[in-house]
Amino acid sequence: MTPDQVVAASGNSAWMLMSAALVLLMTPALALFYGGMTGRRSALNMMMMSFGTLGVVSIVYVLWGWSMSYGSQSVAGLFANPFEMFGLAGQITDADGLYVEGSSGYANVIDIAFQLTFAVISTAIISGALAGRVKFSTWLVFSGLWATFVYFPLAHMVWGGGLLHAEERGFAAWMFGATDGVANVAPVDFAGGTVVHISAGTAALVLAIIVGKRYDFMKSPSRPHNLPLVMLGAALLWFGWFGFNGGSAFAADGLAGLAWLNTTAATAAAMLGWIAVESIRDKAATSLGAASGVVAGLVTITPAAGALTPVTSLILGAIGGALACLGVGIKYKFGFDDSLDVVGVHLVAGLWGTVGLALFAQDGGMFTDNFGDGFKLLVVQIVIALVAMVFTAIITAILAVILKAVMGWRIDSESEASGIDQALHRESSYDLAGPNTSRSIFAGGKMSHEEEI
Numbered sequence: 001m002t003p004d005q006v007v008a009a010s011g012n013s014a015w016m017l018m019s020a021a022l023v024l025l026m027t028p029a030l031a032l033f034y035g036g037m038t039g040r041r042s043a044l045n046m047m048m049m050s051f052g053t054l055g056v057v058s059i060v061y062v063l064w065g066w067s068m069s070y071g072s073q074s075v076a077g078l079f080a081n082p083f084e085m086f087g088l089a090g091q092i093t094d095a096d097g098l099y100v101e102g103s104s105g106y107a108n109v110i111d112i113a114f115q116l117t118f119a120v121i122s123t124a125i126i127s128g129a130l131a132g133r134v135k136f137s138t139w140l141v142f143s144g145l146w147a148t149f150v151y152f153p154l155a156h157m158v159w160g161g162g163l164l165h166a167e168e169r170g171f172a173a174w175m176f177g178a179t180d181g182v183a184n185v186a187p188v189d190f191a192g193g194t195v196v197h198i199s200a201g202t203a204a205l206v207l208a209i210i211v212g213k214r215y216d217f218m219k220s221p222s223r224p225h226n227l228p229l230v231m232l233g234a235a236l237l238w239f240g241w242f243g244f245n246g247g248s249a250f251a252a253d254g255l256a257g258l259a260w261l262n263t264t265a266a267t268a269a270a271m272l273g274w275i276a277v278e279s280i281r282d283k284a285a286t287s288l289g290a291a292s293g294v295v296a297g298l299v300t301i302t303p304a305a306g307a308l309t310p311v312t313s314l315i316l317g318a319i320g321g322a323l324a325c326l327g328v329g330i331k332y333k334f335g336f337d338d339s340l341d342v343v344g345v346h347l348v349a350g351l352w353g354t355v356g357l358a359l360f361a362q363d364g365g366m367f368t369d370n371f372g373d374g375f376k377l378l379v380v381q382i383v384i385a386l387v388a389m390v391f392t393a394i395i396t397a398i399l400a401v402i403l404k405a406v407m408g409w410r411i412d413s414e415s416e417a418s419g420i421d422q423a424l425h426r427e428s429s430y431d432l433a434g435p436n437t438s439r440s441i442f443a444g445g446k447m448s449h450e451e452e453i
């Protein structure tokens with residue numbers, strides 16, 4: 001490597017390690033966001049579902065997730081051989097003890113770390129649809145199974161050279177032809193519109209239907225117990241998302257800067273779009289709406305962060321925030337209990353971001369480039385979104401039904417009514433009554449004890 005290449009590789013390595021750390025932070029941030037949105041007696045369980053996912057998916061990713069996602073032995077374009085690089089065999093160092101160089105010019109282990117965090121947050125997002133009513137043990141098993149049978153195959157299909165990739169065997173090439181093995185109209189998913197948000201949103205919808213409603217769904221108000229916690233979680237998600245989108249440039253370069261700026265622009269516009277709808281419909285702009293609008297904007301721009309300009313990102317984000325705000329009402333219309341609006345925020349905004357980018361993309365967008373090629377891109381984006389939805393829905397339903405029969409999903413109705421935190425974890429978020437404890441005080445030079453009430 002030349003000195004310039006060494007410097008570039010070093011800078012890119014630093015940026016990607018930072019990006020991986022930022023994306024890892026997103027799962028604890030999601031725990032805060034979801035935990036604040038739930039009732040006081042289910043907040044800890046909601047947060048534990050995110051932390052539990054962090055444990056389970058990290059382990060399975062090291063063992064077979066990387067191999068299934070990015071291995072060279074593709075099985076019908078759906079997933080790669082999980083045993084090819086099982087336990088990251090041959091992926092860290094070579095026979096001489098040197099670190100294996102990845103496709104981006106820095107150590108391959110850095111890419112593995114970055115992609116691991118994506119698998120974790122994608123799975124954890126789903127938990128928001130199940131607040132307050134499912135067994136923690138069943139959720140942990142589902143996390144590992146869903147990552148294995150849904151997330152890893154989708155990552156392979158979209159990013160790892162599979163059916164939805166811009167190669168000769170992909171859907172885009174099949175529909176519109178290919179030149180030199182590359183689709184003439186390549187699908188765009190910069191950082192995970194299909195792989196992350198459409199899949200998680202679809203899985204949340206399926207689980208909400210199969211697992212069933214909370215005992216008091218639509219019978220009594222369900223209010224967030226800690227809105228400052230929600231806003232803190234949303235702020236940390238926004239912060240972590242710069243690694244999510246900016247890191248998907250895989251270099252510390254102009255594309256990473258564009259993704260950073262587009263992420264900010266779309267998120268700001270989405271937040272205002274959400275509270276504008278609230279202000280018109282409900283006559284109030286709420287803090288919960290602002291926080292939810294932030295997340296909706298982040299979801300919207302994820303697939304398009306490297307394809308738009310900051311101005312078109314504003315348009316995409318504003319529409320995404322408004323659509324997501326309207327989308328959270330779907331559960332009341334159709335009667336499924338998506339507890340924390342995963343469907344409205346992640347599925348609706350994810351679909352809009354994935355499809356809407358075909359309208360505004362700098363290269364090939366319907367409104368910014370050749371209309372004919374833009375229309376082809378629109379068709380491709382719709383197809384990959386639908387394929388991701390159908391694939392996720394079928395596999396998630398199979399997993400959910402099997403687990404319902406083998407382990408059971410629901411806690412008993414008494415535990416649900418009294419609070420899942422105490423029932424499953426023997427803890428509560430806030431010690432409101434206060435324990436009877438002893439405190440030591442000095443009186444007359446002697447130690448005595450006084451009961452606290």
